[in-house]
Amino acid sequence: DTGVSQDPRHKITKRGQNVTFRCDPISEHNRLYWYRQTLGQGPEFLTYFQNEAQLEKSRLLSDRFSAERPKGSFSTLEIQRTEQGDSAMYLCASTPGTKNNEQFFGPGTRLTVL
């Protein structure tokens, strides 16, 4: 078990371009969360999956954002028509769904929109 992994670790893009991030949770973790963190702030919730079902979305998740988790394994987060305000660290976390519910985070993807 290598923990939660995220790819890419860094992404620089021009305003208006589309970007896609990938998260691979810890194997057999059925819950997966996406968070966004800007400088000097704590992470803020974006969306959450239980297996392949997207159960909750934050108001932060505008129409330009879409997330998927096909087959309940890895997840992707796509941002269309990026804006400078999208620049942030995008964090993925998974949890086994047991009573413990401890969340384990990946290293994050740092997005810079020029």
Added chain:
Amino acid sequence: KQEVTQIPAALSVPEGENLVLNCSFTDSAIYNLQWFRQDPGKGLTSLLLIQSSQREQTSGRLNASLDKSSGRSTLYIAASQPGDSATYLCAVRGWSGNTPLVFGKGTRLSVIA
């Protein structure tokens, strides 16, 4: 709406000191509370998880306490070391247990050798 506050925002101490980081939350109906460490530009590392029925958890030089009724948690770090320098984040989960974590802004700790 749950709000989490961490005090102080930043802290600088000499090596060897014992220190306390504070976390408060507005809604006491929580499922659990988790303390994380974050190094600059990195992801979050889970340090301690306290269930709502527990009063404290210990891991090595770290001890976290929870007073749910007053909406407070503290992280105690004994005999601080320069390697402890990082941002420490507190996060709470709502009562349903499946809800996402709500984070504070963190306390940035510097331990000076």
